[in-house]
Amino acid sequence: MPTSETQQPQSDSLDQSFLSRVLRIVEDQNLIAGEFPTNEKVVEFRHPRELEQEFDLQISKKPTSSDELEKICIKAAKYSVKTCTPKFYNQLYHGVDEFGLAGSWLSDALNTNNYTFEVAPVFILAERAILEYIRRKFGWTQGDGIFCPGGSISNMYGMILARHKAFPEIKTKGLIRGGQSLVIFTSDESHYSISKGANWLGIGTENVIKIKTDEAGKMIPELLEQAIEHAQAEGNVPFFVNATAGSTVMGAFDDLTRISQICKRHGLWMHVDACWGGAVVLSSIHKRLIEGCQFADSIAWNPHKMIGAPLQCSAFIVRHPGLLHQANSASATYLFQQDKFYDVNYDTGDKSVQCGRKVDGFKLWLMMKARGEAYFEGLVDNAFAQAKYFMTLVEKTPGFRPVFDFGYSCTNVCFEYIPERLRGCPETSEWKEEVAQIPPKLKEALIKKGSMMIGYQPLKHKNKSNFFRMVVHCVPPPTPQDMEYAIKELDMCGRLL
Amino acid sequence: MPTSETQQPQSDSLDQSFLSRVLRIVEDQNLIAGEFPTNEKVVEFRHPRELEQEFDLQISKKPTSSDELEKICIKAAKYSVKTCTPKFYNQLYHGVDEFGLAGSWLSDALNTNNYTFEVAPVFILAERAILEYIRRKFGWTQGDGIFCPGGSISNMYGMILARHKAFPEIKTKGLIRGGQSLVIFTSDESHYSISKGANWLGIGTENVIKIKTDEAGKMIPELLEQAIEHAQAEGNVPFFVNATAGSTVMGAFDDLTRISQICKRHGLWMHVDACWGGAVVLSSIHKRLIEGCQFADSIAWNPHKMIGAPLQCSAFIVRHPGLLHQANSASATYLFQQDKFYDVNYDTGDKSVQCGRKVDGFKLWLMMKARGEAYFEGLVDNAFAQAKYFMTLVEKTPGFRPVFDFGYSCTNVCFEYIPERLRGCPETSEWKEEVAQIPPKLKEALIKKGSMMIGYQPLKHKNKSNFFRMVVHCVPPPTPQDMEYAIKELDMCGRLL
Structure with missing residues (x-):
């Protein structure tokens, strides 16, 4: 008969506390929406090959100590995208509700x-x-x-x-x-x-x-x-x-x-x-x-x-x-x-x-x-209100303009950004081609700076080349200052492109 | 322009600490494999209609206080199945690895x-x-x-x-x-x-x-x-x-x-x-x-x-x-x-x-x-060893017997349980019908007692009526005592059926 002594795998003696270490990482790195310091980055970008150097990705025979593992988790959080910040507008998801996470x-x-x-x-x-x-x-x-x-x-x-x-x-x-x-x-x-x-x-x-x-x-x-x-x-x-x-x-x-x-x-x-x-x-x-x-x-x-x-x-x-x-x-x-x-x-x-x-x-x-329910009603109404405000900023800020004559819908605001050197020029096909190359370049600059993530895409069925899509979410609840920040940051990184 | 004051939804002032409350529930209720006191139940069973009475399931306009919400979470854990115990053999999944959970x-x-x-x-x-x-x-x-x-x-x-x-x-x-x-x-x-x-x-x-x-x-x-x-x-x-x-x-x-x-x-x-x-x-x-x-x-x-x-x-x-x-x-x-x-x-x-x-x-x-890797190799080998030991218990314990002549495979041990009154009788079709009714009844008794959960099923393509399927997992690492407990508990609850 096998005995528990011979058959039992040995586990790490520090196991008990590892979940509390994860909680500390979540708190220390402000991963929950609403607690993010304004000077922190949405992403600390590394190219794939560079990031691979930051981790020993191999699985080995032997265990990793809890201290070492904690460092790995801290690093994983460090290089992950902080979807909880008011700088993440890249996708249709975003920060997480704390009670949902609970x-x-x-x-x-x-x-x-x-x-x-x-x-x-x-x-x-x-x-x-x-x-x-x-x-x-x-x-x-x-x-x-x-x-x-x-x-x-x-x-x-x-x-x-x-x-x-x-x-x-x-x-x-x-x-x-x-x-x-x-x-x-x-x-x-x-x-x-x-x-x-x-x-x-x-x-x-x-x-x-x-x-x-x-x-x-x-x-x-x-x-x-x-x-x-x-x-x-x-x-x-x-x-x-x-x-x-x-x-x-x-x-x-x-x-x-x-x-x-x-x-x-x-x-x-x-x-x-x-x-x-x-x-x-x-x-x-x-x-x-x-x-x-x-x-x-x-x-x-x-x-x-x-x-x-x-x-x-x-x-x-x-x-x-x-x-x-x-x-x-x-x-x-x-x-x-x-x-x-x-x-x-x-x-x-x-x-x-x-x-x-x-x-x-x-x-x-x-x-x-x-x-x-009332809280979520307020959240949704606020997101729509901020999208409306963002649209007014797009309309009145030099270099920005809406992509579509109809305006915008839901909390999606589609807009073009035109760097200074291209403003006020005749909109020839060469000009349009140049403007279409701005979103990937501007996005690259924003990501490398870590100051914002925002989506862009062409839209063939509307005969549109690359343009930006702002999506305003509920979590963290966006403020007018967040909308102004987004416009300013785009302009600051994009003006001289 | 909407202001942040008018648009901002109010959130619960106790938000910050709710994740730490969840951690405390996980620790207090021993939800992580390997820390479960032997006298605790795998499930505190309530019928659906009874369990519905334990919770106010409606969503209302107003928020719930964090204290109240914590009580809800404690109750959710209380009435959930404790897959982390060495009493859960109901499915092909089971307790969770703490580092995986992290x-x-x-x-x-x-x-x-x-x-x-x-x-x-x-x-x-x-x-x-x-x-x-x-x-x-x-x-x-x-x-x-x-x-x-x-x-x-x-x-x-x-x-x-x-x-x-x-x-x-x-x-x-x-x-x-x-x-x-x-x-x-x-x-x-x-x-x-x-x-x-x-x-x-x-x-x-x-x-x-x-x-x-x-x-x-x-x-x-x-x-x-x-x-x-x-x-x-x-x-x-x-x-x-x-x-x-x-x-x-x-x-x-x-x-x-x-x-x-x-x-x-x-x-x-x-x-x-x-x-x-x-x-x-x-x-x-x-x-x-x-x-x-x-x-x-x-x-x-x-x-x-x-x-x-x-x-x-x-x-x-x-x-x-x-x-x-x-x-x-x-x-x-x-x-x-x-x-x-x-x-x-x-x-x-x-x-x-x-x-x-x-x-x-x-x-x-x-x-x-x-x-x-070595840890997981030990885990898998241990699960197979305990399945083997469980099979020897099935073979030698009165009232238990393997379903299949070939024995068992993987860590799945298929067995019949025969209550005392049916042991040693001629195995007529009436007898077989009675034995086939034992698994649902015995399972009901085990669940209501909270002492074990184990699967049963018929297998038409092998012309078999209801029988039990023990599945031995890696987490928590099963011991010979766990296998003996399972046999004893089945026999204790089933003998007089």
């Missing part, structure tokens, strides 16, 4: 898999409660839902449920439909996950029909209807329309009411990708942007965007009870026994394409419980 | 998205390093890889890459193949994620051919070859073989070398689902079980199983450089700009079906860095 730390420590009530009783209830809350916020009185590992997977859930509702036999038979293709419709401003999903699901990226948008980036409903009729006339099978509520670059909200009418007329599933813009449901003022979401069949919303839930926190909701289960179930007998002694309707695992599923609902539930 | 807490605090080097410099390097380490451990000298949200998604990656390598046009055109179905082969002991993946990817669950296994649960290679030839003869298109290394119930390892020869002969992709059994690569003694993995095209391994990395931690590796990118890229211009000033080969996002991707590699890298 929920994340607690559920991580409990190391729980969210697939059955049996193993995740509290987290299953929290997920049910927060999903029911989200459905109500989007104007629904019934339905189901699940937290997903990111909005792209949420959007795929939408496609799968739409497919299963229309053609349940595809689950078993696969996608042979006698030469007919399933067809998806989405705007040319929509997120690329629609195409990635169509690739994975065997629909094919060419069967994603990109509908033109108006000058503000909203899908043109008449063109959607024409495209549906055209696909039908070609003998193909429309089944899914993705409407966007808060597009990635322009922040556009499609007209959900009109799109829902078209979907109804043609018997198509209406999914709303509200991953970015969904947070407007928390605001009495701004929820009008998402009017019509109450008619959707499914909605994806990422609370890890805009309102600062810790990554990953992506909610998917569906109006039709039972469909998540019907579309995804495989009835694994080792996990979803039907002879359990409790109400197995609380088990969620067979609704999911995943088997194990991380606890993502609890942290959102906890942070909303902690802060209360 | 990595998770740190990356959660930094709230980082793992899609570009730009925003995740340190975590991208750690992911690259640990994936390269994993590839080497599985006997590869080249390739690529990515961390996925769970093994089911990893297995889908395998299918997608296989499909893209064989039929790259499906990415754009979709799955119409003129009446031919794509066909997948996997054992009848394999994980249900293969079927779930076939459902999502439009292949169809009926096009997943389940190959019979031998008495030990290993796929029978001759039958695999026959099935491939049969599918071809029917005009369908075999493209993917899933071999299992550590099946969920029986712990079976397929003969990877022979399967690889068959795949080679027929030009098929060989994926290895090593989600559970992959940890044997860390052991000089037990890695022989996975011999042949060096010939695979892709492998899925979940370090959150067996070795105790925090959930989720699922590695997917592929032998063919470039294919992850080719199969998944959508070239989003707002995220993967090619005019960046650093080496964009370090950006991972366009290799993924996800957009945002949680940092899952760093925690594994950190815990392996902390502990060293």
Whole structure:
């Protein structure tokens, strides 16, 4: 018989305290939003090859002492991007809500898999409660839902449920439909996950029909209807329309009411990708942007965007009870026994394409419980107000100008920056080419200085070369001074380019 | 202009300390593996409706005080399952490695998205390093890889890459193949994620051919070859073989070398689902079980199983450089700009079906860095030794007996428990029916007592009714006393059923 003495691996005697060391690093390095000294950098940039020299990345036979490991963690924090600063506008996520993080730390420590009530009783209830809350916020009185590992997977859930509702036999038979293709419709401003999903699901990226948008980036409903009729006339099978509520670059909200009418007329599933813009449901003022979401069949919303839930926190909701289960179930007998002694309707695992599923609902539930709805309404309203203020600064500051005549949408402000030497010149094609080369150069300067991170991109479907996209978030709550800082810093680093 | 005074939401003045309160809960409630008092319960069970009464699950307008919130967190921990105890054998995951958890807490605090080097410099390097380490451990000298949200998604990656390598046009055109179905082969002991993946990817669950296994649960290679030839003869298109290394119930390892020869002969992709059994690569003694993995095209391994990395931690590796990118890229211009000033080969996002991707590699890298390889080798060897000891207890303890003549495999010990009144009786069909009703009843008793959680299931393809599955893990490192406790506790609660 093996004895515990001979078989037991030796562990580091300093183990007990390592989590408290992590807490100290988090506090000392001000990693939580709202506590960041203004003179600190958003990033201490090193090129990949340089950064590789800072760490011994190899795994060796022997352990590393806790002191050494603490140094590694300090260095990891030092060279990581400080998303908690009011200098990080690079992406649609940003700083983290402290109570959300607390929920994340607690559920991580409990190391729980969210697939059955049996193993995740509290987290299953929290997920049910927060999903029911989200459905109500989007104007629904019934339905189901699940937290997903990111909005792209949420959007795929939408496609799968739409497919299963229309053609349940595809689950078993696969996608042979006698030469007919399933067809998806989405705007040319929509997120690329629609195409990635169509690739994975065997629909094919060419069967994603990109509908033109108006000058503000909203899908043109008449063109959607024409495209549906055209696909039908070609003998193909429309089944899914993705409407966007808060597009990635322009922040556009499609007209959900009109799109829902078209979907109804043609018997198509209406999914709303509200991953970015969904947070407007928390605001009495701004929820009008998402009017019509109450008619959707499914909605994806990422609370890890805009309102600062810790990554990953992506909610998917569906109006039709039972469909998540019907579309995804495989009835694994080792996990979803039907002879359990409790109400197995609380088990969620067979609704999911995943088997194990991380606890993502609890942290959102906890942070909303902690802060209360009114706090988040204030956060969202403030982010919109600061975006508006940023736009006024863009309009009045020399060298800055909006990219689009319509202005801006959501909290996305798209703008061009023109260095001094190029201001007031005739806007020839050479001039435009030069201006388009500014964003990568200016961004490089900002990153190397560590003073700001902000996104830029071209937008082919609007015939635009590189321009900047400011995205104003809720965490840390931006101030007018933050907006002024962003403008000043861009101008200071960019003027002489 | 909005002022910061009017727009700024008010936050709770006690914010600063809440993370330290979480740390205290984790310490006070002994949530970290290895520190659990022997008299504490693995779960304080409440039925769903009862547990709902313990929490006010509603989100209200107003905030909750930090003191109240702390009580909620304490209660959440109290009613959660303590996966860190040597009383939790319910699933293939279990207690968490403290250093892994430290990595998770740190990356959660930094709230980082793992899609570009730009925003995740340190975590991208750690992911690259640990994936390269994993590839080497599985006997590869080249390739690529990515961390996925769970093994089911990893297995889908395998299918997608296989499909893209064989039929790259499906990415754009979709799955119409003129009446031919794509066909997948996997054992009848394999994980249900293969079927779930076939459902999502439009292949169809009926096009997943389940190959019979031998008495030990290993796929029978001759039958695999026959099935491939049969599918071809029917005009369908075999493209993917899933071999299992550590099946969920029986712990079976397929003969990877022979399967690889068959795949080679027929030009098929060989994926290895090593989600559970992959940890044997860390052991000089037990890695022989996975011999042949060096010939695979892709492998899925979940370090959150067996070795105790925090959930989720699922590695997917592929032998063919470039294919992850080719199969998944959508070239989003707002995220993967090619005019960046650093080496964009370090950006991972366009290799993924996800957009945002949680940092899952760093925690594994950190815990392996902390502990060293030798520690994990000891852990794995100890888990196997304790499983062996558990099997001897099953064989010699009255009322217990192995389910299978072959014994057991991996650290999965399948056994029946027979209460006193049924021992020594003729094993009629009525008797068998009664014995099959014991596991749910005995499990209910154990859970209500809080003394142990252990899985049970029927296994139709082996013509078996309900039986127990013991799975021995690495964290907390099991001792002979733990194995004896499990046997005694089952017998104490089950004898009089």
